[in-house]
Amino acid sequence: MNLHHKALRHFISASVIVLTSSFLIYELIASDRAMNAYMRYIMERADSSFLYDKYQNQSIAAHLMRTFEAPGDPVTAEKRRARVLRRL
Structure with a gap:
């Protein structure tokens, strides 16, 4: 009887x-998944956040390029002095 027990x-x-x-292995696999x-x-x-930031940066760059390409009136020394005096 001793052998049986x-x-x-x-x-x-x-x-x-x-x-x-088996329970621990199941939990490990479920946790991994x-x-x-x-x-x-x-x-x-x-990825979507990175692409959105990239889009915004390109939009800003394009806006700045269009702004800088637009012809402007040449600023003379007199106009610069007038602007400085207006600030004071």
């Missing part, structure tokens, strides 16, 4: 180890 104890111990290990999905989400948002 010893085998039963080993079977129960092995069952507990197998069930606990969730983290990968979250990282994909972050990457998509970062």
